[in-house]
Amino acid sequence: MESEIICNELRKFIELGEAERSYELAKKAIQLIEPVLIIKNCLIPAMHSVGEKFARLEIFLPEVMMAAEAFESAMKIIEPLIAQEQKQTLTMGKVVIATIQGDIHDLGKNIVAMMLRASGFEVYDLGRDVPPDTILRKALEVNADIIAVSALMSTSLPYIKDLLRLLHEKNLRSRFIVMVGGGAVTREWAREIGADGYGENFEEAVKVAMELIEKRRCRSGDY
Amino acid sequence: MLDLFEILRRSEEGPYIEEKEFDKLVFRKAKELVKDYGIKFDRDNIIPTDNSLIKDIFEAGFKLALETGLYVIENRRVIKLSEEELKYEILNTPPEIIVGEGRDSRVLYARKIEDQRRPLIMGGQAGAPIPEEFYYEMAISYMKEPLIDFINHGGLARVRGIDVRTRSPAEALATIYELLYLRKAALATGRPGIHLLAGESSVSAIGDLAIQKPELIRKTDAHLVPILNDLKTDYDRLTKAFTFKIYGGFNVTLVDPVIGGFLGGPEGVAIGFIASFLLGRAIYGSDYHVIHPIHPKYVSTTAPECLWLLSVVSQAMAKFTNFILMGDVWTSNGAGSRNIFHEIVANTITVAVSGSHPLGVSATNGKYPNASGLETRFMAEIAIASTRLNREDANDIVKIFLKMYYPEKMEKPDVGKSFPELYDIKTITPRDWWYKLYQEALKEIENYGLKTRSL
Numbered sequence: 261m262e263s264e265i266i267c268n269e270l271r272k273f274i275e276l277g278e279a280e281r282s283y284e285l286a287k288k289a290i291q292l293i294e295p296v297l298i299i300k301n302c303l304i305p306a307m308h309s310v311g312e313k314f315a316r317l318e319i320f321l322p323e324v325m326m327a328a329e330a331f332e333s334a335m336k337i338i339e340p341l342i343a344q345e346q347k348q349t350l351t352m353g354k355v356v357i358a359t360i361q362g363d364i365h366d367l368g369k370n371i372v373a374m375m376l377r378a379s380g381f382e383v384y385d386l387g388r389d390v391p392p393d394t395i396l397r398k399a400l401e402v403n404a405d406i407i408a409v410s411a412l413m414s415t416s417l418p419y420i421k422d423l424l425r426l427l428h429e430k431n432l433r434s435r436f437i438v439m440v441g442g443g444a445v446t447r448e449w450a451r452e453i454g455a456d457g458y459g460e461n462f463e464e465a466v467k468v469a470m471e472l473i474e475k476r477r478c479r480s481g482d483y
Numbered sequence: 484m485l486d487l488f489e490i491l492r493r494s495e496e497g498p499y500i501e502e503k504e505f506d507k508l509v510f511r512k513a514k515e516l517v518k519d520y521g522i523k524f525d526r527d528n529i530i531p532t533d534n535s536l537i538k539d540i541f542e543a544g545f546k547l548a549l550e551t552g553l554y555v556i557e558n559r560r561v562i563k564l565s566e567e568e569l570k571y572e573i574l575n576t577p578p579e580i581i582v583g584e585g586r587d588s589r590v591l592y593a594r595k596i597e598d599q600r601r602p603l604i605m606g607g608q609a610g611a612p613i614p615e616e617f618y619y620e621m622a623i624s625y626m627k628e629p630l631i632d633f634i635n636h637g638g639l640a641r642v643r644g645i646d647v648r649t650r651s652p653a654e655a656l657a658t659i660y661e662l663l664y665l666r667k668a669a670l671a672t673g674r675p676g677i678h679l680l681a682g683e684s685s686v687s688a689i690g691d692l693a694i695q696k697p698e699l700i701r702k703t704d705a706h707l708v709p710i711l712n713d714l715k716t717d718y719d720r721l722t723k724a725f726t727f728k729i730y731g732g733f734n735v736t737l738v739d740p741v742i743g744g745f746l747g748g749p750e751g752v753a754i755g756f757i758a759s760f761l762l763g764r765a766i767y768g769s770d771y772h773v774i775h776p777i778h779p780k781y782v783s784t785t786a787p788e789c790l791w792l793l794s795v796v797s798q799a800m801a802k803f804t805n806f807i808l809m810g811d812v813w814t815s816n817g818a819g820s821r822n823i824f825h826e827i828v829a830n831t832i833t834v835a836v837s838g839s840h841p842l843g844v845s846a847t848n849g850k851y852p853n854a855s856g857l858e859t860r861f862m863a864e865i866a867i868a869s870t871r872l873n874r875e876d877a878n879d880i881v882k883i884f885l886k887m888y889y890p891e892k893m894e895k896p897d898v899g900k901s902f903p904e905l906y907d908i909k910t911i912t913p914r915d916w917w918y919k920l921y922q923e924a925l926k927e928i929e930n931y932g933l934k935t936r937s938l
Contacts, residue, residue: 317743317779320743320744320748320751321744321745322507361649362650362687365711367745370744371741413686415648415649415657416686418646443850444850446850462780
């Protein structure tokens with residue numbers, strides 16, 4: 261019973277973006293609940309709820325960011341107690357995300373990054389105006405599953421092509437799922453350059469990311 | 484506008500703050516002000532008649548501009564303005580400017596709420612990457628429309644077969660070519676002095692600097708200087724603003740915040756718009772301003788939250804300032820579809836009745852070049868017909884049309900056809916089927932009491 265109360269409290273404080281209180285509650289929670297179950301039953305549902313509220317415009321980007329910070333602070337307590345193989349089953353996958361070189365418009369990308377985080381992805385957000393080689397370096401460093409890039413301006417699209425070319429030249433194309441989106445990117449163009457996925461908006465981006473990860477896992481025999 | 488060098492000095496010596504902290508400040512302040520003033524978005528009142536709401540939005544926006552200032556991304560400094568400086572801009576902005584040349588010139592004026600004067604029409608698929616293969620012909624399709632007063636067409640994504648990259652030589656050449664095509668189209672249609680809001684191919688300052696000569700962009704023309712989201716600028720934007728001011732042309736603030744970003748919901752975005760226009764006038768020395776709310780899911784300005792924003796912001800600026808505003812008309816659906824007309828009706832009425840001039844139509848949110856002069860003619864007809872409406876009647880009509888496309892036709896829009904499929908590219912006239920759709924749309928709106936000049 262007490263464990264249920266703590267779990268609910270933890271969910272509430274994550275949703276409210278209260279990082280310190282989430283951290284303290286996580287300390288209490290590990291005394292009563294198995295760490296994996298805290299993540300599955302308390303933390304992930306909290307972030308799902310945050311994502312749904314944002315989709316309905318009941319909360320906004322800064323509140324999603326605060327919730328993600330609260331989630332991370334609870335994870336600081338819980339994560340060290342979980343075995344490596346269990347960690348892999350808890351995360352949807354790793355995403356390196358950036359607004360591509362030549363583009364400083366990052367609000368849409370920030371929203372997608374937050375929504376991916378809310379959906380259980382481990383997200384490495386490199387910011388805006390990021391050169392293709394920097395993105396690739398980070399993807400290799402963290403062993404990412406997905407590289408996601410956005411462009412609002414059509415004059416940034418050639419840099420996305422550069423990223424694809426670089427992946428091919430280094431024989432790394434099959435290693436990463438490449439997703440593209442943003443105001444300047446169309447579904448047809450995404451197909452034309454050989455991207456694996458396209459998101460018209462943040463909801464589609466998350467859905468497609470999940471589907472692509474699922475497919476890859478099925479193919480590699482993880483399931 | 485303050486002295487250029489005073490702005491430059493403040494951009495280098497203003498208070499230092501980390502960008503994350505500035506974002507938090509904007510969010511906190513906008514939230515506080517929305518709460519203090521009790522500002523609420525109401526989807527039943529897309530065009531509100533509550534004058535106290537309009538006053539609250541303006542006052543809150545003024546306070547936000549004062550509290551936050553404008554953030555410079557590169558050096559993390561804030562350009563701050565005093566209350567007196569902001570008030571000076573409000574009191575000393577001329578209510579009209581003359582744009583364009585010769586008999587093509589127009590007096591561009593600050594519209595008022597329920598203004599019965601003819602709104603001025605800015606036509607073009609603004610913000611869209613247009614293929615070079617038909618850029619010129621497409622520009623003519625707008626310029627040949629007599630109801631269109633000004634042109635704001637898209638940029639070139641490729642020039643002579645080469646992809647245009649930000650900050651590359653191609654950006655400079657694409658912007659030069661954009662202006663060459665526009666100038667040639669203006670001449671070809673017998674409107675050599677038509678006012679251009681141009682240089683859209685220039686994302687950084689490179690293209691902009693390349694066109695500052697009378698045979699390309701004239702001193703009677705304008706270019707966009709965006710306020711970055713939210714309440715930010717950078718060296719490129721400041722360079723554009725300063726150099727064009729010295730050149731002698733018109734700076735135009737583009738404000739396009741995303742609902743749900745650091746300003747919060749529609750209420751916070753409303754006051755963010757006011758703050759941005761005031762800062763745009765003071766810092767960029769903008770002569771007119773473009774209002775462009777972005778929906779986080781649909782992008783289009785035709786979503787209910789965006790329409791409400793177009794209305795309340797236009798009303799607030801019209802009531803308390805002489806700022807000249809252009810309201811963007813960005814649709815989810817494309818030219819060649821029936822749905823686009825419904826979106827245009829709702830968007831254009833909202834803009835024209837609330838105190839802005841319409842700018843568009845940027846069909847498919849500028850993603851595809853599925854646009855033409857014909858749907859902009861329709862926008863112009865609606866804008867002119869709107870001058871007979873008061874806010875209550877306008878609100879009723881807007882809600883009827885909104886129901887026709889929202890949300891289903893925004894979820895799955897009909898993106899229509901590309902320009903060469905819509906127009907005979909040789910004669911630059913609409914194809915029969917497309918013209919028939921236009922005529923049917925005109926007939927449809929008559930059922931709702933809107934009388935256009937064409938009927």
